[in-house]
Amino acid sequence: MFVLEKAPAKINLSLDVLYKRPDNYHEIEMVMTTIDLADRIELIGLDEDRIIIESENRFVPNDERNLAYRAARLLKTTLGIKQGVKIKIEKYIPVAAGLAGGSSDAAATLRGLNRLWSLGLTTSQLAELGSKIGSDVSFCVYNSTAVARGRGERITELKAPPACWVVLAKPVMGVSTQTVYQKLKLENVSHPDTTGMIEAIKQSDYEAMCERIGNVLESVTLKEYPEVLQIKKLMEQSGADAVLMSGSGPTVFSIVRQESRAYRIYNSLRGFCNEVYMVRMLGYHQNLD
Ligand SMILES: C[C@](O)(CO)[C@H](O)COP(=O)(O)OP(=O)(O)OC[C@H]1O[C@@H](n2ccc(N)nc2=O)[C@H](O)[C@@H]1O
Numbered sequence: 174m175f176v177l178e179k180a181p182a183k184i185n186l187s188l189d190v191l192y193k194r195p196d197n198y199h200e201i202e203m204v205m206t207t208i209d210l211a212d213r214i215e216l217i218g219l220d221e222d223r224i225i226i227e228s229e230n231r232f233v234p235n236d237e238r239n240l241a242y243r244a245a246r247l248l249k250t251t252l253g254i255k256q257g258v259k260i261k262i263e264k265y266i267p268v269a270a271g272l273a274g275g276s277s278d279a280a281a282t283l284r285g286l287n288r289l290w291s292l293g294l295t296t297s298q299l300a301e302l303g304s305k306i307g308s309d310v311s312f313c314v315y316n317s318t319a320v321a322r323g324r325g326e327r328i329t330e331l332k333a334p335p336a337c338w339v340v341l342a343k344p345v346m347g348v349s350t351q352t353v354y355q356k357l358k359l360e361n362v363s364h365p366d367t368t369g370m371i372e373a374i375k376q377s378d379y380e381a382m383c384e385r386i387g388n389v390l391e392s393v394t395l396k397e398y399p400e401v402l403q404i405k406k407l408m409e410q411s412g413a414d415a416v417l418m419s420g421s422g423p424t425v426f427s428i429v430r431q432e433s434r435a436y437r438i439y440n441s442l443r444g445f446c447n448e449v450y451m452v453r454m455l456g457y458h459q460n461l462d
Pocket residue numbers: 185188197198199200201203271273276306307308309310323324325350351354420421
C-alpha cells in the first residue's frame with residue numbers, strides 16, 4: 174500500500190510580530206497562502222516497525238532530524254501504531270528559504286499517514302499534532318490560505334486570494350529563522366495592517382491586498398544580507414505590483430496580475446539569481462490574464 178501527497182510551499186502575505194513571549198517564542202499574526210511550487214511525498218507502508226527517509230537532496234537530512242520523520246514518529250507514538258513507513262521525498266522547494274519546505278513535508282506526511290493507516294483524524298487534530306513539530310506545520314496541514322496567530326499554530330482559514338502570479342527568487346545563502354527572531358528589535362519596525370489584509374482577501378480586492386503586504390522580519394534580514402535587499406529592489410524596478418520577503422527569508426517574491434509582466438520579472442531576475450520560479454497562487458487555473 175502507498176499514498177502520494179503534494180507538499181506545497183507557503184508565502185507570507187503579511188507577517189507581524191506583536192511581542193516576545195516568556196517561552197522565548199514570539200506572538201505573531203500573519204496571513205499565509207500556498208503556491209504551486211511543491212515537494213512530492215510518497216508514503217509506502219512497511220510491516221516492520223521502522224521509519225525510513227529517502228531523499229536525493231543533499232541538504233535534506235535522512236534521519237530523525239527530518240521533519241517528515243518526526244511527523245511519522247509523532248503519529249506512531251501518540252496512537253501506538255506498530256507499522257512502519259518508507260517516506261520518499263522528491264524535493265522541489267528550496268531548502269532554508271523561508272518557504273516552509275520542511276514544515277510542508279511534515280504536514281503532508283501527517284495527512285498521508287492519516288489515509289495510509291486509516292486513522293480518521295480531522296484536519297484540526299492533525300494541525301494540533303503538527304504544532305508539536307514546528308510553528309508553521311499547523312498552517313501547512315490546512316494547505317490553504319489562512320491567518321495564523323499565537324506562535325503560528327492558531328489557524329483561521331480564509332478564502333483564496335485574488336488570482337495572480339508569483340515570481341520567487343532565492344539567493345544562495347540560507348537564513349536561520351531562530352537568529353532572525355533573536356535579532357528583531359520591535360521598537361524600530363512598522364507593522365503591517367493585518368486586519369486590512371484579511372479584509373482585502375475577503376473582498377477579493379487585488380489592489381488592496383498588494384497595498385497591505387508587509388513583513389516585520391524584513392527589518393532584520395534585509396539589513397544583514399544586502400543580496401536580499403538587492404533582489405527586492407530589482408523586483409520593484411521590474412514592475413511588480415507588490416514585492417515582499419517570505420518568512421524569515423531569504424526568498425523574495427513578486428506578485429503580478431499579468432502573465433507577460435511575470436515573465437519579464439522572471440527573466441530579469443535569472444541573470445542575478447540561480448533559483449527563480451514563476452508559479453500561481455494555488456487554486457487558480459484559468460482566467461488569469
Ligand atoms: C518565520 C515563519 O516561517 C513565518 O511563517 C515562522 O514564524 C517560523 O516557523 P518555523 O520555522 O516552523 O519555526 P519553529 O521551527 O517553530 O521555530 C524556529 C525558531 O524560530 C523562533 N520563533 C518561531 C516562531 C515564533 N512564533 N516565534 C519565534 O521566536 C524560535 O526561536 C524558534 O526556536
